[in-house]
Amino acid sequence: MIFDKLKKFDIVFDSPEVDCPPVYSSGDVVSGRVVLELSGESRVDSLKLHAEGFAKVHWTESRSAGSSTAYTQNYGDEVEYLNRREVLLQADNGEVTVLPAGKHEFPFSFQLPEETLVTSFEGKHGSIRYWVKVKLHRPWATVRKIKKEFTVIEPIDINTPALLAPQAGTKDKMARAWYRSFGQVSVTAKIDRKGYTPGEVIPVFAEFDNSTSRSVVPKAFIIQTQTFIARGTMKQKRSVVATLCGDIVGAKRRETWHGRAIKIPPVGPSILQCRIIKVEYMLKVCVDVPGTSKLCLELPLVIGTIPLHPFGSRTSSVSSQYSVNLEWLRMAIPEQPEPPPDYSSVVTEEEAEQRHNAVASQQAEDLSGILERPLMAFVQEFRFRPPPVYSEIDPNPQLINMRPRCMTC
Template sequence: MLFDRVKVFTVRLDNARAGADPVFSGGQAVAGRVLLELAGPVRVGSLRLRARGRAHVHWSESRSSGSSTAYTQSYSERVEVLSHRTTLIGPDTGEITALPAGCHEFPFSFQLPPTLVTSFEGKHGSVRYCIKATLHRPWVPARRARKVFTVIEPVDINTPALLAPQAGAREKVARSWYSYHGLVSLSAKIDRKGYTPGEVIPVFAEIDNSSTRPVLPRAVVVQTQTFMARGARKQKRTVVASLSGEPVGPGRRVLWQGRALRIPPVGPSILHCRVLHVDYTLKVCVDIPGTSKLLLELPLVIGTVPLHPFGSRSSSVGSHTSFLLDWGLGTLPERAEAPPEYSEVVADDVAAVEQSPFPLPQEDSSVSLGGPFFAYIQEFRYRPPPLYSEEDPNPPSEAMRPRCMTC
């Protein structure tokens, strides 16, 4: 092998911390330098720079056509979300540039588009951004240097839609074979739809057990990754946080007065990408022995811009106080339990994914938290907390029971 006079060839971004990928958002300027250290004189044809961002999904499914014929069907889709090219050395005429020995720096700068998809790493897809520099020399293979960077799409939860309370109510008959055991009712409410990692969701709920069997209430935050290609879709659901209550005996009613459910450092919601989505849901469920679970789903949006406590765009103090008065006084913060498997939380009849023109794959319920740990949530270091024993709160009096569970 011939002696290569290029000793160092790398891409560095300004204001990037050592050992961490730099973080940007749409509309920001990306500035940096291409560093080139030469051991001797070098003739350079061109030095080109390219910034690229891609959203890519891919998965395979086993299919059968007949009694003995089997084949594999692959689904793949790719979307270019960022493309920028520039030339640092070498005009289009193809002239050769001679560089002397020593260190050389070639600065660059470009503007990101105003809207970009958040960086993401999932089981069947990803959104990745990088800057690649390519050095062309006569009669020598091209040298390439690569620098990865992270993009976070700003999701401001201080909007009317994300500050609106979310509520719902459901009921179910407890049965075993042909025996009727009574009715179980569930009502739940949260103060808003949008939250950021590290925040606590106060869960207000009423569980009315009119059956003859004890039931077990709990609440979980579920992340749903949806990958789309060629008219088909693949979903992966993961429980990222959970809490469990004490069993509710027959003929009893229990009120959750702001039970605390903390959001771990997960990636934000991705709602505007053509090939993949990341959604979150708060699921409040009641396990009924001998009957499928009673499930109530409230939509969540995980944002990047936290709540303004006293800003003009934040929810008013009066409305928040009224919310607490409607549901009783808040309780002391509680520690959430380690997340269970998703299949343990959701009944089979509500776990099906949406229909598509192609046969849908089976849902993958393995627990694996997708997405990078972004800079804005690095202060939260999530470790699955140990299981613990909760004290059974005193049953609420009739005066504390809310009269309208859906308002």
């Protein structure tokens, strides 16, 4: 039978690395081949390829119209990003093509839209997927189908002024339980920029002022928020992807974080350009007060794909484009770096004496080339000796009579 002759039917994407699936972005060319392996001669009507990309959301909610009436409300929407068709095999005159036994490969290639696509995503109430579907039509046989997804990641460069801008905030609240007030607790926090990439460490600078009569616990979280939108209704799912727990702050005490580190796990990048699906991140700095609700301060984050450029690109480019934010300076938490160690604790006396002798000998050897250097080069090296110590008593009284006298005296 015809079904027995088709031993292999597969889609293989071209990849620069072996055993590593390719990743694409808008404007890239997706290429590959469709592999057919036949055990015997087979007749084929056509072999067609269809590339698609959609963002889809769907969820249900139970509704009640009365004491005895209940129904389910469905919500759904979709956005199309890719729709390409290509014929890989089909005779021009509509006749059947006979393929001999063996392995056959049919290459394909198409370009993704130049418009900004949306990063592939899988969520609880929706997804963003891209795939290639191939259909094999044969006479007197059911249509064979195969589908294979590919990944699209839209680049997010955090080396932009908006994402390199520092983020800061302050918040306070009165801690109450029933009719009793325990006092006020406040939190001030800042981070050096808004954009980060997975694997980076975020130094958190924060100050916790506990004016209550109870001990509090400061914490920090990285929160991912998935938002699904359909028919004017929103569905959200929040999850904690990283946690940082601080030390207990006693009553009437204050605690300061001088760059406490919280690491970003391998999460997907932010999705901000899709109409029905959004993936957003935030740094949440909280104070857990026993007996009452938490005090939380939220700082927005953007998880990108292109990491921070080296060699201080922030100070060179962003400082010229961003004006100084006085509010940021006023609420800045002082950073107190540790003092450097004493020289004697790092270098022993023997090592110090050896280095001094080495420098002295090197200076003696280099005197041969002094006259070849310009005179002005030595101006900065010259140092005046300090003036002698002033004294009311003449150290050389015997020289008084030897000094010249004025003729009018």
